[in-house]
Amino acid sequence: MRNISKVLVLHILMLGFLFAQHGSTTDGVSWQDAIVKLKEGNSRFITSSPSEKHYLKDVETTAGGQHPYAIVLTCSDSRVPPEILFDESIGRLFIIRVAGNIVTPELLGSIEYAAEHLGSQLLVVLGHTKCGAVNAAIAGGEAPPNIASILKHIQPSINLAKSEKIDAEHFTDFVIHRNVLYQIKAAMQESDVLKELAHKGTFHISGALYNVSNGEVSFMPEEQTTPTHGEEKPHSETKPHSETTPKEEHK
Numbered sequence: 001m002r003n004i005s006k007v008l009v010l011h012i013l014m015l016g017f018l019f020a021q022h023g024s025t026t027d028g029v030s031w032q033d034a035i036v037k038l039k040e041g042n043s044r045f046i047t048s049s050p051s052e053k054h055y056l057k058d059v060e061t062t063a064g065g066q067h068p069y070a071i072v073l074t075c076s077d078s079r080v081p082p083e084i085l086f087d088e089s090i091g092r093l094f095i096i097r098v099a100g101n102i103v104t105p106e107l108l109g110s111i112e113y114a115a116e117h118l119g120s121q122l123l124v125v126l127g128h129t130k131c132g133a134v135n136a137a138i139a140g141g142e143a144p145p146n147i148a149s150i151l152k153h154i155q156p157s158i159n160l161a162k163s164e165k166i167d168a169e170h171f172t173d174f175v176i177h178r179n180v181l182y183q184i185k186a187a188m189q190e191s192d193v194l195k196e197l198a199h200k201g202t203f204h205i206s207g208a209l210y211n212v213s214n215g216e217v218s219f220m221p222e223e224q225t226t227p228t229h230g231e232e233k234p235h236s237e238t239k240p241h242s243e244t245t246p247k248e249e250h251k
Contacts, residue, residue: 029069031122031204035219038070038124041087042217050087062091070094071114073183074126075101075133079212082126086217094120100133100179101125102153103186112193115203123187123194123203126217127180128210134176157182177220180207184225 029037044050071094072082082088082095094114096107103125114120136143137154157178166174184205188194197203207220 028119029121034070034122035206038086039219042085044087045085046215053089055090058090066091067118068092068094068114068120071096071111071120071123072126073101073107073111073123075099075128075131077128077132080128080210085210085215094118099150100131100154101127101183102150103183103190108187108191111187112191115197116193121202121204123205124208125180125183125205126208126210127176129173129176129212131176134172134179138172138175154179177209180209180220181225
């Protein structure tokens with residue numbers, strides 16, 4: 001009987017050790033469920049009904065490791081804090097922020113790390129209204145080298161808007177929307193790691209737009225955000241493809 005008790009104690013201790021290693025309780029969330037969680041979180045945010053948070057407890061439970069259920073690539077704009085607008089806490093989201101929510105090799109490395117090593121099955125490329133980076137790219141003119149290196153990634157969407165003869169009233173919003181789709185395409189086509197995970201069904205990219213005026217996140221229809229394999233790499237394009245403005249999927 002005493003030996004059985006010892007075995008049970010050791011088993012409990014081992015489970016506790018494994019939990020500490022895994023840290024977050026969000027481990028193993030499918031990309032489909034991750035989208036649902038994000039939509040539900042944003043609904044709580046815009047209705048001022050946030051979930052109860054225990055930040056210090058979350059600090060303790062994630063100290064041994066992280067397993068965020070979603071990756072969010074979004075803009076550096078101070079009005080777009082993903083943890084807040086998705087009503088989440090510590091260890092739930094793997095956040096990557098850069099002006100214009102663009103994809104570069106360095107940022108792809110972070111995305112690959114979260115997808116391959118942390119088990120996150122969903123990447124959301126989150127653009128937003130009134131984006132300063134997009135406005136700067138549209139305005140054109142000279143920019144310091146480091147800023148210019150960001151704006152060049154937005155230029156293809158501007159070229160597309162011009163080729164589609166988008167009117168002035170809708171031009172900026174079109175470019176903001178198209179830039180999200182363009183960066184999704186870039187992420188998938190420029191990363192063999194993400195391609196392989198996507199083919200296995202364990203990784204997915206969704207596009208979304210955040211409205212800085214009302215706090216709402218609108219996810220784009222999946223058929224609009226699924227990159228077509230075999231197309232030319234986005235950052236080597238000279239002429240954009242002719243496409244119509246995709247509609248957003250509201251809750």
